[in-house]
Amino acid sequence: MDAVVLDTLDPLIAALRAQGFAVVGPVARDGVIRFEEITTAAELPQGWADEQAPGEYRLTRRGGDTVFGFAASPDSIKRILRPPRRILFRLRDGTVEEAEPQAPAIALIGVRACDLAALDVLDRVYLRGRYPDPDYRARREALFLIAVNCTVPGGTCFCASMGTGPRATTGFDLALTELTAPHRFLAEPGSERGAAVLGTLPATPAGPGDRAAAEEAVRGCAARMGRRVDTDGMKERVASAHDSPRWQDVGARCLTCANCTMVCPTCFCSTVEDATVPGTGTAERTEVWDSCFTLGFTELGGTPVRRSSAARYRQWLTHKFSTWYDQFGVYGCVGCGRCITWCPVGIDVTEELANL
Numbered sequence: 001m002d003a004v005v006l007d008t009l010d011p012l013i014a015a016l017r018a019q020g021f022a023v024v025g026p027v028a029r030d031g032v033i034r035f036e037e038i039t040t041a042a043e044l045p046q047g048w049a050d051e052q053a054p055g056e057y058r059l060t061r062r063g064g065d066t067v068f069g070f071a072a073s074p075d076s077i078k079r080i081l082r083p084p085r086r087i088l089f090r091l092r093d094g095t096v097e098e099a100e101p102q103a104p105a106i107a108l109i110g111v112r113a114c115d116l117a118a119l120d121v122l123d124r125v126y127l128r129g130r131y132p133d134p135d136y137r138a139r140r141e142a143l144f145l146i147a148v149n150c151t152v153p154g155g156t157c158f159c160a161s162m163g164t165g166p167r168a169t170t171g172f173d174l175a176l177t178e179l180t181a182p183h184r185f186l187a188e189p190g191s192e193r194g195a196a197v198l199g200t201l202p203a204t205p206a207g208p209g210d211r212a213a214a215e216e217a218v219r220g221c222a223a224r225m226g227r228r229v230d231t232d233g234m235k236e237r238v239a240s241a242h243d244s245p246r247w248q249d250v251g252a253r254c255l256t257c258a259n260c261t262m263v264c265p266t267c268f269c270s271t272v273e274d275a276t277v278p279g280t281g282t283a284e285r286t287e288v289w290d291s292c293f294t295l296g297f298t299e300l301g302g303t304p305v306r307r308s309s310a311a312r313y314r315q316w317l318t319h320k321f322s323t324w325y326d327q328f329g330v331y332g333c334v335g336c337g338r339c340i341t342w343c344p345v346g347i348d349v350t351e352e353l354a355n356l
Contacts, residue, residue, distance in 0.1 A: 003188040004203035005210055006176075009041040009067070009109075011201045012146075012187075019197075021107035021144055024080070026073065031059055033073035035080075035108070044110075045070065052155040052226075052337065055346030065183035068110060068176075071154025072336040076115050076265035080106060081122060081139050084289045088272065091283040103138035109146040111172065113165030114157075114336040116147060118265035120171060124328045125268055144193070147172035151217040156337030158227035158350055164334040166221045174198060177214035186214045227337060227350045234331075234353070238322040241356040242314070250352055251310025253345050258291035260339035260347075261316070266332050269297070292316050317352060 006012065013023050017039070025038045028045040038044065049062040050070040062069060090097045126136040150159075150166035159165030168175050173194030177186040186206055189195035261267040271290040276283045290297055293312050298305035306312045324332030333349070340348050 003186055003206040003211065004198060004201075005179075005206050006185045006187050006201060006203050009044070009176075009185065012174075012197070013038065013041060013109075015197055015200050016107040016144065021105045023107045023109060025109040026068070026070075028059060032057065033059070033070055033075075035073070035075040035110070038109075041067070044068075049152065050154065052157075052341045053346075054156065054340050054348045055343055057341050064180075066152075066178060066180070068148045068150075068178050069152045071150070071152065071157055072112060072114065072338055072341075074263050074338065074342060076263070076336075076338075077108065077111065077119050077143075078122065078265050078268075080108065080143070081119075081136055082126075082268065082270075082289075086135065086287050088285045088287050090285075093281060099135075101135040101138035103142040105142045105144075107144040107146065109148075111145050111147045111168075112150055112159075112336070113147065113168040114159040114162075114334040115265050116145070116168055116171040117159075117162075117164035117334040118336070119145075121266045121328065121330060121332065121334070122268065124330070145172045145174075147175040147190070149175060149177040149214070149218050150221045151178060153221045153225045154337055154341075155226040156340040156348075157225050157335060158229055158337060159335035160222045160225050161228040161231060162331065162333060162335035163231075166225075167218045177217060179210065179213050179217065184210075186210050227335075227340070227348070229335075229350050229353050231331075235322045235325045238318055238353070238356060242318075244356055246352065246355050247310040247314045250313050250347060251308055253347060254293075254309045254313050255344060256293040256295070256309045256312055257344060258293040259342045259344060261291040261293060262289065263338040263342045265334065265336060265338070266320075267291070271297075292319075317349065320349075321353065 016023050022037050024035050026033045026045055027036045027043055028048050033045055044067045046067050047063050049060050051058045051060055087099045089099055126133040147168035149168055172190040175188045175190055187198055189198050269290045269292055270287050273286045273288055292315055295304050320332040
């Protein structure tokens with residue numbers, strides 16, 4: 001099916017809900033953009049924009065009809081596919097009760113190209129590895145993805161440098177490009193089920209002018225991107241910088257708070273917690289998000305392997321931009337810029353790479 005133009009997103013949301021999907025999209029809530037369930041297009045953040053810089057995030061009112069005039073938010077697909085907490089099994093009266101895989105049917109609208117690239121990374125870990133995760137597989141198969149091509153770059157974005165955006169090229173069911181003058185959406189199918197949904201909506205065929213306007217908007221976004229990195233030989237250059245004094249410099253600033261790994265769409269470290277439920281005779285084992293920045297993450301024999309913040313930051317950055325490629329054939333960074341924005345002291349990974 002060819003691309004079409006939608007005047008409004010309400011028919012799309014209604015069609016997905018009619019098929020049994022919970023439609024989850026971006027909303028302005030508590031000073032940030034979060035992914036929450038929506039029922040109408042009126043709940044989308046129309047007229048909102050964001051200002052992002054190292055250690056800074058502010059929502060601002062720009063007015064107008066623009067719905068997706070913001071960059072990456074603290075939420076990503078990771079939160080849906082790998083919840084921060086999930087019960088693995090329960091022990092009840094000496095019997096093990098394994099948790100059934102959870103697979104809510106979710107249509108996620110507003111997915112950016114960088115997050116689709118991150119999703120491919122997670123798929124390599126949880127689906128294509130030696131031990132596929134059944135809970136991840138169930139959630140993944142139940143997900144309907146509606147990508148949005150970026151037309152407004154963030155101040156900390158560098159997806160163009162990483163080759164992961166700002167245009168979504170694969171991994172989606174539908175892709176939208178928001179157009180202005182007049183306000184409308186160019187919609188393109190990326191899968192058979194996406195085309196099937198699109199075929200039920202009131203739409204007009206996209207003309208050459210619509211396609212040209214969409215391409216120009218995306219190209220302009222790439223040209224105005226706030227950050228960049230030089231990926232030429234990056235894997236080797238980062239690996240060779242093991243003894244650089246720069247690690248001590250960044251270690252003196254890093255709080256090891258783990259904010260960067262919590263908002264990162266590809267970080268997947270986790271740990272398990274065992275706890276009893278008082279008065280029930282039941283114990284639970286729960287998987288929770290963890291981070292290589294926590295002191296106890298690499299504890300062996302009661303002693304942390306990486307005691308200093310410099311050592312932990314070096315492990316994280318070296319993994320993302322060097323050894324991750326050895327493991328999975330891609331970099332562990334998709335250029336979304338979240339780690340820069342949400343670092344309390346404004347450590348800029350692109351600056352650290354340049355200095356190394």
